[in-house]
Amino acid sequence: MTVDESAPISVKASETSFSAELWQAIEPVYAAILAHPFITGLADGTLPKEAFGHFVVQDSHYLRDYARALSVCAAKAPDEDDIRAFAGDAVGAVAAEQEMHGAFMADLGGATEHDAPVAPTTRAYTSYLLATVYGGSFLDGLAAVLPCYWIYARVGEALLERSSPDPLYRRWIAAYGDETFQAVVRRVVALTDHVGAEATDAQRARALEHFVTTSRYEWMFWDAAWRRETWPV
Numbered sequence: 001m002t003v004d005e006s007a008p009i010s011v012k013a014s015e016t017s018f019s020a021e022l023w024q025a026i027e028p029v030y031a032a033i034l035a036h037p038f039i040t041g042l043a044d045g046t047l048p049k050e051a052f053g054h055f056v057v058q059d060s061h062y063l064r065d066y067a068r069a070l071s072v073c074a075a076k077a078p079d080e081d082d083i084r085a086f087a088g089d090a091v092g093a094v095a096a097e098q099e100m101h102g103a104f105m106a107d108l109g110g111a112t113e114h115d116a117p118v119a120p121t122t123r124a125y126t127s128y129l130l131a132t133v134y135g136g137s138f139l140d141g142l143a144a145v146l147p148c149y150w151i152y153a154r155v156g157e158a159l160l161e162r163s164s165p166d167p168l169y170r171r172w173i174a175a176y177g178d179e180t181f182q183a184v185v186r187r188v189v190a191l192t193d194h195v196g197a198e199a200t201d202a203q204r205a206r207a208l209e210h211f212v213t214t215s216r217y218e219w220m221f222w223d224a225a226w227r228r229e230t231w232p233v
Contacts, residue, residue: 018196018204019189022143023150025208026215030151033219034158038226042173043159045166052168053108055225058122060101062221065126066148067093072133073141082191089184100175107168120231121224125217132210139195143207146192147215152176153185 023030033039038055041047067090074086118126133141156176164170175181196204 017193019193022146022192022208022211025212026147029212029215029219030154033151033155033222036219036222036226038222039155039159042169043162043164045164045169047169049108051226051228054116054228055222056101056104056108057116058119058221058225061118061122062126063093063096063101065130066145067091069129069133069141069145073138073145076133076138076141078138085187104168104172117231119224119229121217121220121229125214125221128213128217136206136210137203139199139203139207140210142188142192142195143211144214146188146211147218149185149188151215151218153182156181
């Protein structure tokens with residue numbers, strides 16, 4: 001399926017689409033994300049650098065497995081254009097880990113993912129993602145990977161209006177509020193609507209469950225960074 005990224009497809013979704021049904025299901029989760037002290041701290045500059053450093057290190061761990069999940073989505077995609085798109089997104093996830101996160105780590109004093117093990121929430125989230133994309137249908141996998149695209153786009157969009165007095169946090173906000181990233185998300189949301197329209201009620205219900213689950217993991221990921229989560233034993 002070829003999607004015109006310049007077409008007026010709202011990242012907020014139309015009211016009759018499958019994506020609207022998905023977003024409606026996670027509105028309380030999204031509200032909790034926007035109200036979380038990690039996110040509000042990004043916007044007002046009060047987020048402790050230690051919490052942001054934890055996030056960057058764990059996000060580097062996460063993005064490698066997310067790239068694997070996107071590669072599986074590419075392998076299962078029904079259309080050649082979608083195969084290329086997801087393969088490109090997988091490459092982009094690795095590039096983000098190497099480039100943007102590398103720059104953040106340098107600014108934070110040179111910490112790397114090798115300095116901290118994969119934390120419990122990161123391990124749980126990526127394990128769920130990989131199990132879903134490998135074991136489920138293309139729609140299952142698409143629904144599972146979508147929150148990482150969509151919630152980051154909505155958070156970036158919301159925070160871009162306020163930005164941040166901290167230049168480090170301002171760069172993070174700009175990356176996800178950027179129109180280039182928003183266009184990628186519009187493509188994936190449109191694909192979700194297309195595939196969802198052809199699915200059965202049972203298939204859509206299962207996909208919605210995956211979408212809600214990984215959306216909750218998004219909140220948990222930021223909360224883990226705020227708490228600087230470690231293994232308890």
